[in-house]
Amino acid sequence: MTTPPDPPAAQFGQEVRKYRRCHGLSQEALAAKLQITQGHLSKIELGARNPHREIAGKLDTVFTLDGHFLTRYLSLFESRRGVAEWFLKYLDLEPKASIIRSYDLAIIPGFFQTADYARVIFQGGMVKPSEVEARVNSRLARRTILDSDDPPSVFAVLDASSLHREIGSREIMIDQLAFLLDMMEHSTVSIQVVPLTGVRTTVGVSSGFIIIEVDETRYVSIEAAGLSSITADPRTVDRTMMFFDHLRSESLPTTQSRKVIEEQWKTLR
Secondary structure: OOOOOOHHHHHHHHHHHHHHHHOOOOHHHHHHHHOOOHHHHHHHHHOOOOOOHHHHHHHHHHOOOOOHHHHHHHHHOHHHOOOOHHHHHHHHHHHHOOEEEEEEOOOOOHHHOOHHHHHHHHHOOOOOHHHHHHHHHHHHHHHHHHHOOOOOEEEEEEEOHHHHOOOOOHHHHHHHHHHHHHHOOOOOEEEEEEOOOOOOOOOOOOOEEEEEEEOOEEEEEEEEOOEEEEEOOHHHHHHHHHHHHHHHHHOOOHHHHHHHHHHHHHHHO
16 A cells, blocks of 8 residues: 655645756756655655754755745744644645634734744743754744745734733834734735723634635634634634634724834834
């Protein structure tokens, strides 16, 4: 029985094959530049063998890329060590998404975090110190899909308290809010802020969630203390979508949300 390719390895292999063909190189020619056998390269392209970090670096050199393959390697492989199975499934779905909807209660959404902000989050969580940088690099790498030829539409709702909660230091928060404002310039990104007062929808809410749409199928990813999962169960998806729609209706419009973020950024400066 043939073993099906591992999704991360298959993703990496597809990119290697795409770049090789775009540069008019045969497998034999590229293998020689990477100092590996043609059979080794063939298995990488087929997703039947995981690449080494050294090969990712050499691919960047061969194709004159600024860390593209190394970043993909960190995102697909090193950052996945010790990661729960449900989240690995989410990571495999995310690059294929056409629409991403998210709500975060206490912190800036991971998709829009700076490296310093994310680092503090991971250091304060249950991540081993030796794995923190890989997790940070993975989080930053996930954001590259916004610059792809066919980026997903992202609708993010965040609680106003996350703008005021100091993560790490004042300087880190200043940079984080500035980056959030920059991200709002993306044509496919919509960020809305839930005000601190006058909102009823968030009462009783104890966790954030993500609704991701892939090939017209919606998945809900929920992470909370004691419960972490991803599901396509229609009832769960419909209920979460209804809740998200209520959240957006009670959130500030994007223009006003931007003003709120700018005001807090200026206050911290």
